[in-house]
Structure formats: C-alpha cells, structure tokens
Amino acid sequence: MKFSEVDEASWQELQPYFDTCLIPYTGLTGMENPMQATAALERLRDFMDLVEIPFKGRMITYPAFQYGLQQDLSLFNEICRNVKGTGFKHVVVMSADCMLREEELPEADLILSRLAMNEQEGKELTAAVQAKIQNLWNPAHLTQM
Incomplete structure (x- = not known):
C-alpha cells in the first residue's frame, strides 16, 4: 500500500x-x-512489485529517496530512524541500481538490492526477496536483534 492511499480517518x-x-x-x-x-524508476518499480503486491496488508511504501551519490547516507539513515519514530517497527530499503551496505544504513532493518541479487531471476528472485521479508518478521529473528 502506498502512503497516499491511507486516509487520516x-x-x-x-x-x-x-x-x-x-x-x-x-x-x-x-x-x-x-x-x-x-x-x-521502472527498474525500481519492477523490483518493488516483488514486495508491495504480496505484502500489501502489512507494508506501507513511503516516497522514494531519489538522489544520492552513496558517499554520505547520513540523511537517509536519519529518515529511517525518524520513520521508526512514527510507529513503524521495521524499515525496508529497496534499490534496483545501488549497492547499499548494512553499515551505511544501520537504522534500516533490511536492505534489498537488485544488484546484489543479480544472478537470480523470475521465480527464484521472487522467492528470495519474499524469504528475506518473512525472515525479518520471524519472531526468532527479532530476538536475535
């Protein structure tokens, strides 16, 4: 579900x-x-479909962080922290064209990079992405954090 689809009421x-x-x-x-x-943007949209469609009832997509030279991601990390401050338990970052490392975005709970999964295609890619989301929500995973 997109952030713009949620009404205040x-x-x-x-x-x-x-x-x-x-x-x-x-x-x-x-x-x-x-x-x-x-x-x-189309590559990112297609990659996001692997998460947005099957998990529509549990995940809200916020506006994209569009620009960044990946040199200093402190602003992006702050955004992840702030989003959690509004009540979200998890923040997932997805990128089709950039490699982001966990140490660059420690406030993100999961980083999914299409480049990192480049060898996977079709159903294999879909299964891998969805497994990573399920692992994030797995209570056993949460106790290890």
Whole structure:
C-alpha cells in the first residue's frame, strides 16, 4: 500500500497492522537524461512489485529517496530512524541500481538490492526477496536483534 492511499480517518485503526515501512532508493545522480531516469524508476518499480503486491496488508511504501551519490547516507539513515519514530517497527530499503551496505544504513532493518541479487531471476528472485521479508518478521529473528 502506498502512503497516499491511507486516509487520516482510517489510519488509527489500520496502524497496528502496518508495522513495516518500505523506502525505495533510486540513487539518481542528476547526470541522467530523462530516458535514463525513467528507466531507473521502472527498474525500481519492477523490483518493488516483488514486495508491495504480496505484502500489501502489512507494508506501507513511503516516497522514494531519489538522489544520492552513496558517499554520505547520513540523511537517509536519519529518515529511517525518524520513520521508526512514527510507529513503524521495521524499515525496508529497496534499490534496483545501488549497492547499499548494512553499515551505511544501520537504522534500516533490511536492505534489498537488485544488484546484489543479480544472478537470480523470475521465480527464484521472487522467492528470495519474499524469504528475506518473512525472515525479518520471524519472531526468532527479532530476538536475535
């Protein structure tokens, strides 16, 4: 579910069910021409579909963090921390074109990078992504944190 699909009147009732926030990371540099920017957004959209569609009732997608040269991700890390401060238990970051490391975003609970999973395609990729989300929600995983 996208953040814009939630109305104020129903949020109090729905909030307990939505414990996970998805923040897309495009990683644009500003040097892309319009076609390249469009292609980057389409790759990210397609990758996000692997999570947004099957987990629609538990996850809310926030606006994308579009630009970043991956040199200093402190602002992005702060955003992850702030989102948790609004009541989300988990923050998942997804990127189609960038490699993000856990040590760069310690406030994110899970980083899914299409580049890191590049060898996987189709059903294998879908299963791997969904398994990582399920592992995040697994109570045994939470006690190890």
